[in-house]
Amino acid sequence: MKLDPFVAQIISTTNFDHFTTSDVRSAYFVLKNDLSLDATNVRRFIYAELLKLVKKGWLNKLASNKKGNTRFHKTELFNGKEISLLATEIAEPASTEVNKQDKLLAKLNHYKAELLLNIGESEAYKDLYSELPELVDEIQPKYNKARDNNTKLLGKIRAIEGLLNQDKLPENI
Numbered sequence: 001m002k003l004d005p006f007v008a009q010i011i012s013t014t015n016f017d018h019f020t021t022s023d024v025r026s027a028y029f030v031l032k033n034d035l036s037l038d039a040t041n042v043r044r045f046i047y048a049e050l051l052k053l054v055k056k057g058w059l060n061k062l063a064s065n066k067k068g069n070t071r072f073h074k075t076e077l078f079n080g081k082e083i084s085l086l087a088t089e090i091a092e093p094a095s096t097e098v099n100k101q102d103k104l105l106a107k108l109n110h111y112k113a114e115l116l117l118n119i120g121e122s123e124a125y126k127d128l129y130s131e132l133p134e135l136v137d138e139i140q141p142k143y144n145k146a147r148d149n150n151t152k153l154l155g156k157i158r159a160i161e162g163l164l165n166q167d168k169l170p171e172n173i
Contacts, residue, residue, distance in 0.1 A: 003083060006031045007049045010113050011059075012080035015121070018073050021047045027116045031109045058083070101164065108160045115153040122146040
């Protein structure tokens with residue numbers, strides 16, 4: 001089974017579960033960083049990729065009566081490492097050596113996907129606080145931790161982007 005490496009990376013993230021095709025598409029756009037992509041075509045492509053995992057039994061498809069509210073949930077058979085390896089083997093043939101820039105880009109994309117998830121988590125805590133202010137004692141520490149994680153991830157992203165930009169400078173300066 002072939003699986004797009006970006007889709008594999010997004011859904012293999014530990015806290016990424018009970019998601020829609022649009023959730024994956026948003027993260028995909030950030031990772032791919034290609035402004036020429038068509039949102040509709042990307043959504044269809046991602047939906048097809050997710051259906052492959054449903055057929056394998058790694059995801060459950062939870063359909064709703066409302067259009068666009070189909071959600072996917074990881075099953076016990078889901079193995080993020082196996083999916084990542086499968087996508088990596090397809091994306092990079094074993095005979096090619098991965099250079100440092102490719103490694104940095106892969107790490108950068110991973111951190112960006114994590115940041116998106118943490119931002120969503122922070123927003124969820126803010127929404128819960130608005131809806132259930134009586135739970136402030138339970139929500140506030142979790143919100144603070146998610147916000148701290150966002151800051152750390154942003155620092156990692158900036159560090160890697162700095163290294164990548166440094167590599168683009170001419171050597172004879």
